[in-house]
Amino acid sequence: MQLYTYFRSSAAYRVRIALNLKGLNADYIPVHLLNNGGEQHSDAYKAVNPSELVPSLVDNEFQLSQSLSILEYLEERYPETALLPQDIQQRALVRAFSLAIACDIHPLNNLRVLQYLSGTLEVSDEQKNTWYRHWVDTGFKTLEALLHSSNGRFCFGDQPTFADCCLIPQVYNALRFNVDITAYPKIASIYQHCNTLAAFQQAAPEAQQEAA
Amino acid sequence: MQLYTYFRSSAAYRVRIALNLKGLNADYIPVHLLNNGGEQHSDAYKAVNPSELVPSLVDNEFQLSQSLSILEYLEERYPETALLPQDIQQRALVRAFSLAIACDIHPLNNLRVLQYLSGTLEVSDEQKNTWYRHWVDTGFKTLEALLHSSNGRFCFGDQPTFADCCLIPQVYNALRFNVDITAYPKIASIYQHCNTLAAFQQAAPEAQQEAA
Known part of the structure; x- marks a missing residue:
């Protein structure tokens, strides 16, 4: 497997955590979102992922975008070290x-949106x-309530799940913007x-x- | 089941389609996002969904937010009339x-974001x-490429899936904003x-x- 990734991308970071938790190997192919006018906009990368966003997973010939879809795919294909609970309601x-x-925090604060604002x-x-900070605080209030x-x-019990794969990168990102998480x-x-x-x-x- | 819904919410519209495709009944409880200062901000609704967003599904005592999580829940709980293919890669x-x-279109264009901009x-x-229109056009180019x-x-073959449940409300919404979908x-x-x-x-x- 190959993972197209950018070190600071929260979405790529989610997948890196999931791969590590599952003990799966993937070759990391860096896509620098700032250098060279944004390498995600290159024709070569668009052929892998037309959204011009990271991450993308390639498993043999199979190309997949969207971090949460990649997590679900890894969960179905490599069910050992499950990152979703068995119980239907807990999974939900x-x-x-x-x-x-x-959906409610990261899309409002990612690079392309901040670039549009500026x-x-x-x-x-x-x-x-x-x-x-407005969208992080609004979202974190919700997350704290859901917890x-x-x-x-971990977010849900004593085993890590998709929730932790998503939360840790989001907090990391928020700390870079000096959000007070206390x-x-x-x-x-x-x-x-x-x-x-x-x-x-x-x-x-x-x-x-x-x-x- | 009860579905907390707003007639114009794309996210609630996704769930209404899925319920209909699966032939499931739910009582619809309207949450008006504009009247009374936004009924989603009421204490009563916050007790159902701390994100103050629609939709929410309540199945007996079980409260669930996020339209795509609701779709996955309905799929696991009521697998007949499947809205995901069987093949792992097709599901992905x-x-x-x-x-x-x-993640990439709707969150940038929903009511609370447009209200913040104005x-x-x-x-x-x-x-x-x-x-x-910028985010719709950017997103629709990606969707057209994915198709x-x-x-x-339908988006994926001759049976409706989650993809159609999401696409139709997004197009409906775009047409309201005069996006040219030709x-x-x-x-x-x-x-x-x-x-x-x-x-x-x-x-x-x-x-x-x-x-x-």
């Missing part, structure tokens, strides 16, 4: 939590940062715990070759 | 297509409409076909009681 809650990040709409850096009955070391004690505690584990550490942006 | 492609709408950032109506080998009446022939053809079917017609905004 894990997916809802993951989507609350992947470029086309000419908003100030202060307005852009306020925008960023109200969580007492495990207001979200469950999120902060899960973030701290996950980052003690090799699967998460080795997926982090600073652990990627490109970051060197 | 259906999910990737659905997420390309649910309200907090004070952008003009023209700039807001340009923003809207390049599609020859069926540039996307596969999308236009699938939209036209789906709207000949009762399951889609009865899920449409104008078919909801609140629209009367």
Whole structure:
């Protein structure tokens, strides 16, 4: 398998965590989102992923985009070290939590949107940062509420799931923008715990070759 | 089951289609996103869904948010009239297509974001409409590319899937904002076909009681 990845992309970071948790190997192919006018816009990359976004997974000839679809694919194809619970309702809650990040926080704050705000709409850096923090705070309030009955070391119990694969990159990203996460004690505690584990550490942006 | 819904919400519309395709009954509880300061912000609704977004599904005591998680839940709980293919790679492609709408188009153009643009950032109506169309056009180019080998009446073959549940509401929404969909022939053809079917017609905004 090959994973097209960018070290700072939250969405690629989700997949890197999942691959590590499942003990799966993939060759990482860096796609630099800033260099060369954004390598995701190259014809070569568009042939892999027409959305011009990372990540993409290639498994033999099979090309797949969208981090959550990649997680579901890995789960179905390599069910060992399951990242979804067995119980139907618990699976649904894990997916809802993951989507609350992947649909309601991250799309508003990713690179192309921040570039549109600064470029086309000419908003100030202060307005852009306020925008960023607004959607993170709105989303984190929801996540903290969804975790109200969580007492495990991970989002849902004592095993990592898709939810942790999505949460850790989002928190990492928020900290880069100086969001105060002490207001979200469950999120902060899960973030701290996950980052003690090799699967998460080795997926982090600073652990990627490109970051060197 | 109860579905908390708003007639114009694309995300609720996805679930209404899926319920109809599966022949499942749910009581619809309208949550008006504009009246009374936005009924999604009421304490009563927040107790059902802390994200203050629609839709939410309640199945006995079980509360679930996020339209795509609701679709997955319905698929696992009521597998008849499957809305995902059996083949693992085809399932992955259906999910990737659905997420390309649910993550990369809709979150940028939903009500709360347009309200933030007009309200907090004070952008003009023209700039807001340009923003809207920019993300739809960017996303629809991706969708059309993802459909390049599609020859069926639906997005993936001759049976409706999650992809159609997501595409039809997004196109409906785009048409309200005067996006020209003739540039996307596969999308236009699938939209036209789906709207000949009762399951889609009865899920449409104008078919909801609140629209009367």
